[in-house]
Amino acid sequence: MSVTLTSPYLDSPSWLRGNLHAHTTVSDGACSPEEVIADYERRGYDFLAISDHDKFVPPADYQGQTKMTLIGGVETSANGPHILHVDAQEVVEPVRDRQVAIDAIQRQGGFAVLNHPNWQAHFDHFPQGMMERLEGYAGIEIYNGVIERLDGSALATDRWDRLLGMGRRVWGFAHDDSHRPGDVELAWNVVQSEDRGAGAILLALRQGRFYASTGVxxxxxxxxxxxxxxETEDAQRIRFISRLGIIQATVDSPEAAFTLPEDEDAARKLLYVRAECYGAGGRCAWTQPAFIS
Ligand SMILES: [Zn+2]
Ligand SMILES: [Zn+2]
Structure with a gap:
């Protein structure tokens, strides 16, 4: 018997930065698709998905205008908690039964991310019980930038640890959910991709080869x-977190390591280890969990 720790990451050093959640005038955003694309490009992003509410903006219509890789997106919005449809080819029917919507997203070849769980005055846009019942989604938004100026909490690592603590293997995503220029470059994903093509980026996202960040x-x-x-460029503190949000270690350094307990039962009880890397000004990066089995 032995305990293994499985990380989604590769040794490959190439990282690409992108946002998968942005609105335009096609739904309730303030800027046109052209303006939104130009804004992200100017900031040095490598990939972007426009994800309007129940509307599909085909990446092919705009790919000629940008060096960024454009990815198809829709935010499945009407009739229930919002679901990000990544690698969309068209809109899926936003049916009330969100499992049916997730199944349709998967049938289309895309993947689903449950959005801004802690939005709204009750901090419960995506009820935990529903997240626990739903199946077949790739992850949840653990940080949603626009919630910084709306009711609720932008941060949702609490929801993530509850899902991970049940043994669910879901990834943590960070997105702007930009609706106007002030919402841009608040939160992003940095992906370990083989190349700049949409296929490689999407594969890395599905496999958890990315981290979420607000600046670290x-x-x-x-x-x-x-x-x-x-190892980070600019973290001042790194924390290792395990089952149900327990902090296993805190190291005040840009680099840190954590070793599982020698006792196998104790190690197995942790279920997973993920890192939170805190930098200046409240910035943070969240790695995906390494799972213990
Ligand atoms: Zn939304
Ligand atoms: Zn949105």
């Missing part, structure tokens, strides 16, 4: 045996 840069996440090591 991660250089490397490595697993060797039962040790996970995180």
């Amino acid at each position: 840069t991660v250089r490397k996440v490595g697993v060797k045996g039962t040790t996970i090591r995180v």
Whole structure:
């Protein structure tokens, strides 16, 4: 018997930065698709998905205008909690039964992300019970930028730890959910991709080869045996978090490592280890969990 720690990350050092959740005048955004694309390009993004409410903006219509890789997106919005449809080819019917919507997204070849769980005055846009019942989604938004100026909490790592603590294997995404220029470049995903093509970026996202960030840069996440090591450019503190949000270690350094307990039962009880990397000004990066089995 032995315990293994499985990380989604590769040793490959190439990272690409992008946002998968942005609105335009096609739904309730203030700027046209052209303006939104130009804004992200100017800021040095590598990929972008426009994801209007129940409306599809075909990436092919705009790919000629930008060096960024455009990815198809829709925010499935009417009739229930919002679901990001990534790698969309067309709009799926926003039916009240969200499992039916997720199944339709998957049938189309896309993947689903449950959006801004802690939005609204009751901090419960996406009820936890529904998240726990739904199946077949790739992850949840653990940070949603526009909620900084709306009711509720932009941060939703609490929801993530509850799902991970049940044994669910879902990834944490960070997005702007930009509706106007002030919402841009609040939160993003940095993907370990083989190349700049949409196919490679989407594969990396599905496999969890990315981290979510509001400003801290991660250089490397490595697993060797039962040790996970995180190297960043600019974190001042790194925390390793396990089952149901328990902080296992805190290190005040841009690089840190955590080794599972030698006792196998104790190690297994942690279920997963993920890192939160805190930098200046409240910035943070969240790595995906390494799972213990
Ligand atoms: Zn939404
Ligand atoms: Zn949105």
